[in-house]
Amino acid sequence: MNPAQEPYYYKYNSVANVVIMFEPMLTEDQRKLRDDVREFVRSVPRQLILDMDADRVQYPRDFVREAGRRGLLGLRFPAKYGGRGLGWKDEIVAIEEVGVLGTSLACAYVMPSIVGEALNAFGTDEQKEQWLKPLLSGEKVTAEALTEPRGGSDFFGTTAEARREGDHYILRGQKRFIVGAAKSDFFLVYARTNPGGPPHQSISAFIVERGTGVEAEYLYGLLGTRGGGTGRLVLRDPRVPARNLIGQENCASEIFYRMMIPERMTSAAGAIGMGRAGLEVATRYSDRRKTFGEKIRRFQGVSFKVADSITLLDAARGLVHAAACCVDANDDPGRCRRLVSEAKKFSTDAAWQVINHAMQIMGGIGYTSVYPVERLLRDTRLIMIWTGTNEIMDLIIQHEYYRELLAARSQVRDTEADAPEAQRTEEKVYE
Numbered sequence: 403m404n405p406a407q408e409p410y411y412y413k414y415n416s417v418a419n420v421v422i423m424f425e426p427m428l429t430e431d432q433r434k435l436r437d438d439v440r441e442f443v444r445s446v447p448r449q450l451i452l453d454m455d456a457d458r459v460q461y462p463r464d465f466v467r468e469a470g471r472r473g474l475l476g477l478r479f480p481a482k483y484g485g486r487g488l489g490w491k492d493e494i495v496a497i498e499e500v501g502v503l504g505t506s507l508a509c510a511y512v513m514p515s516i517v518g519e520a521l522n523a524f525g526t527d528e529q530k531e532q533w534l535k536p537l538l539s540g541e542k543v544t545a546e547a548l549t550e551p552r553g554g555s556d557f558f559g560t561t562a563e564a565r566r567e568g569d570h571y572i573l574r575g576q577k578r579f580i581v582g583a584a585k586s587d588f589f590l591v592y593a594r595t596n597p598g599g600p601p602h603q604s605i606s607a608f609i610v611e612r613g614t615g616v617e618a619e620y621l622y623g624l625l626g627t628r629g630g631g632t633g634r635l636v637l638r639d640p641r642v643p644a645r646n647l648i649g650q651e652n653c654a655s656e657i658f659y660r661m662m663i664p665e666r667m668t669s670a671a672g673a674i675g676m677g678r679a680g681l682e683v684a685t686r687y688s689d690r691r692k693t694f695g696e697k698i699r700r701f702q703g704v705s706f707k708v709a710d711s712i713t714l715l716d717a718a719r720g721l722v723h724a725a726a727c728c729v730d731a732n733d734d735p736g737r738c739r740r741l742v743s744e745a746k747k748f749s750t751d752a753a754w755q756v757i758n759h760a761m762q763i764m765g766g767i768g769y770t771s772v773y774p775v776e777r778l779l780r781d782t783r784l785i786m787i788w789t790g791t792n793e794i795m796d797l798i799i800q801h802e803y804y805r806e807l808l809a810a811r812s813q814v815r816d817t818e819a820d821a822p823e824a825q826r827t828e829e830k831v832y833e
């Protein structure tokens with residue numbers, strides 16, 4: 403086709419081509435990784451995105467298989483299991499790129515990284531061979547079953563139970579909103595093994611294979627993030643071999659805290675890609691659409707929304723990068739928890755605001771299925787809720803900040819004393 407005749411959307415159909423990444427912050431290897439992921443993202447058929455959004459697909463298995471074939475899954479894990487032995491600083495670069503495809507595909511892409519964390523950090527060599535390897539090759543797909551009908555925020559209130567019987571556990575309970583419930587080959591399930599015991603010493607984590615007694619009984623009608631087979635998983639006494647226990651019995655709190663890093667880092671990094679996708683569509687539109695004889699980008703009401711959006715995304719990327727550095731450096735666990743939570747909260751809030759701006763910039767047409775902004779809007783509404791709501795992120799952030807501040811032995815400077823009447827201790831009344 404003669405480029406001059408190309409429809410507009412062919413010329414600009416690849417959001418991944420645009421460079422808004424912190425170019426100087428990337429190493430040569432990270433640029434290469436980003437370019438490989440961009441090539442993968444470009445290869446994803448448009449029809450898959452449409453079919454998933456229309457719930458004509460229940461899980462994008464081919465997409466995951468292809469990511470595995472290209473060696474792009476679970477980048478942090480050792481090469482002997484199919485990873486690349488990289489760090490979070492690298493993985494966030496890849497996840498941002500996949501994020502431009504929307505939440506459903508990004509979620510399918512990161513699930514091996516999430517469930518893989520439990521296997522890699524707590525699993526035995528046999529478990530890694532049996533479960534981690536096929537996950538990273540894209541041969542098997544998995545899901546994380548944590549949330550229950552009684553609630554997702556209060557993890558330690560888990561009511562699903564696992565009872566030991568010889569060399570098996572018998573599981574009973576329900577898990578809700580599980581992406582991949584419909585099609586996953588196996589699930590990472592948390593269940594109570596010490597009923598009545600202290601909450602932090604009562605829960606265990608298991609790999610549970612799909613089969614008798616493990617069923618997706620209801621698939622949810624979702625606002626967005628469709629095509630992932632999100633359902634209610636019912637465990638009706640499946641016999642799970644004791645060798646499928648991950649880590650020690652009653653010690654899943656350690657696994658849970660560890661898993662919250664990939665859960666939230668992946669949400670945070672993917673959100674930037676989603677925001678980017680919407681912003682690019684809207685920005686290009688504003689450079690073509692005219693009202694009152696002017697391109698709408700000439701109106702501050704429009705162009706300042708672009709400015710606000712790009713600033714939000716760059717700030718989010720900075721925070722996600724800082725969190726990645728903190729985790730990679732094995733920094734204080736509380737500080738890592740705070741930064742990861744800040745990154746998840748800020749990044750997902752930012753993506754929502756950016757997509758909302760994009761829709762406003764585009765006026766009525768942005769609300770239609772002529773442009774993908776309405777899908778991105780439906781998608782991004784979820785990311786402030788899942789992997790821990792942003793209120794739960796606030797809970798963690800303030801908790802860790804108080805803990806760190808009040809435990810500090812010395813201050814950089816006693817700034818409280820820098821007030822003219824600072825010595826008036828009789829006025830400093832606290833009770």
Ligand SMILES: Cc1cc2nc3c(=O)[nH]c(=O)nc-3n(C[C@H](O)[C@H](O)[C@H](O)COP(=O)(O)OP(=O)(O)OC[C@H]3O[C@@H](n4cnc5c(N)ncnc54)[C@H](O)[C@@H]3O)c2cc1C
Binds near residue numbers: 553580
């Ligand atoms: C489409 C979709 C996909 C999902 N995928 C998965 C998955 O694959 N696996 C999985 O395990 N889960 C999954 N989830 C579940 C998700 O993580 C939970 O919905 C989320 O953690 C919130 O739990 P909840 O819905 O039970 O809300 P609740 O815990 O009932 O919370 C309700 C409201 O109360 C607020 N709240 C609760 N406690 C506090 C508090 N202490 N302080 C302040 N505010 C509070 C919350 O922020 C929220 O606004 C998914 C959810 C959806 C909708």
